[in-house]
Amino acid sequence: MDITVIERVVPAMSVEDQNVAETNGKSSPPVIVDVSTEIGVTQWIKSLPKLIQEKLLRIIHSSARPEVVQEIVANEKRFAPWRKITIGCTTARGFIRKFQLEEKVVAKGKGVILRISYWAKEALYTRSFKTSLKRKRVSLLLLSHLDLGLEEKSTVGDLLDSIEPKRLVAWSEENLNGWRLLPCPAEVAPHLRFQYRKQPMEESILVAMKPIVLSDGDAVMFAVEHGKHEDPSLHVASVRLKHKKLPAHFKILLVLERKRRRDKSIKDTPPVITAEQASVVPLNDDAIQQS
Numbered sequence: 001m002d003i004t005v006i007e008r009v010v011p012a013m014s015v016e017d018q019n020v021a022e023t024n025g026k027s028s029p030p031v032i033v034d035v036s037t038e039i040g041v042t043q044w045i046k047s048l049p050k051l052i053q054e055k056l057l058r059i060i061h062s063s064a065r066p067e068v069v070q071e072i073v074a075n076e077k078r079f080a081p082w083r084k085i086t087i088g089c090t091t092a093r094g095f096i097r098k099f100q101l102e103e104k105v106v107a108k109g110k111g112v113i114l115r116i117s118y119w120a121k122e123a124l125y126t127r128s129f130k131t132s133l134k135r136k137r138v139s140l141l142l143l144s145h146l147d148l149g150l151e152e153k154s155t156v157g158d159l160l161d162s163i164e165p166k167r168l169v170a171w172s173e174e175n176l177n178g179w180r181l182l183p184c185p186a187e188v189a190p191h192l193r194f195q196y197r198k199q200p201m202e203e204s205i206l207v208a209m210k211p212i213v214l215s216d217g218d219a220v221m222f223a224v225e226h227g228k229h230e231d232p233s234l235h236v237a238s239v240r241l242k243h244k245k246l247p248a249h250f251k252i253l254l255v256l257e258r259k260r261r262r263d264k265s266i267k268d269t270p271p272v273i274t275a276e277q278a279s280v281v282p283l284n285d286d287a288i289q290q291s
Helices: 015-024 038-046 050-061 066-078 092-107 118-125 156-162 165-175 188-195 285-290
Strands: 009-012 031-034 083-087 136-143 179-182 203-207 219-226 233-238 250-258
Touching (some): 083 188, 165 179
Antiparallel strands (some): 009 031, 083 136, 136 250
């Protein structure tokens, strides 16, 4: 396969060069790699993220067309982790106190206030809202409804179907390499609200999660929003009426997790032979001599 048609000269920087540049606080000039040679191609591939390397090498070995290679590389970058946040170790009451402290901080003229709506506060107090006792980091992926295979006229019910675990497994197999998508734990929403203060204006993020049923019977998901004339806030979006059209402006948030590989150090458990099976197992020569 003639790979030189992808790009004649490709700027690349090795991982070591990037680390040195970050340490020194300086931006090193990119290394110019000539992909017209085999050595140049190897250097270019090594400069890419590991996940892209693996998929690109598989495609090259399968003699795929150059435009296919470009499409796969672009797809990997498109579905790269959006951001990482820390969750756990905060109860519903803890979140409410943090929102109350926001008002006191802004009263002193410091920072941007983060607000919570009445129904979002009620959702925090329901039994369905659970928090982890251990602190951990989670990777998040932000998608549009089109990314999930939905259409412009898709309904809330279509969204709920698309985030079912089986559907997410199939989507991950098709679009992700070594990763899988999962619905968000409910606590992701308030943690994201406090760790995403510089949210762009007019951005609305729907947290894909198991819906929480409120006291009035409505089923809701959390929404992290920054309205045009509002402060960044934590709201809820109703998902009870499944025939209702899905708002196109919502971005959909899911957890991105690496696939677990089977531990090769764990040996398979030997088969258990029952008494009935033992009666028909043929004896070897050593067993006959012992008898």
